[in-house]
């Protein structure tokens with residue numbers, strides 16, 4: 001069992017991390033398209049995923065807002081933002097390292113699988129952290145985003161498979 005302070009610290013950090021991942025995911029799709037690594041079908045699917053990532057970012061910002069106004073939690077918005085930029089930066093570096101010098105479509109799609117897998121695990125942990133707080137709306141939001149991330153992951157796996165068929 002974590003203390004109340006630990007729970008709040010965990011919440012701040014993890015909310016920031018998912019925001020950072022959502023931002024990095026949106027940038028990644030733009031970059032992969034600009035590098036011409038996503039072709040027709042996967043390009044439009046990736047754009048759909050990108051749109052949902054932007055909606056997720058907004059919804060999580062609302063959760064941050066609600067927790068910052070909650071007298072029992074008083075989430076520190078600056079700490080969330082710090083965690084978000086740190087994670088965004090790390091994720092962007094990971095993408096560069098993963099793609100290397102001469103990336104092909106299969107590698108680009110596998111990178112998207114990696115990114116979505118990371119999102120799924122972070123939302124799983126965030127859901128568990130949220131269960132320590134009495135905020136049904138936040139928990140419902142996180143659960144519904146988690147479902148969509150699981151869908152994104154299987155979409156990306158299918159795209160990666162079809163690139164090698």
Ligand SMILES: [Fe+2]
Pocket residue numbers: 025049053116119148149152
């Ligand atoms: Fe996603």
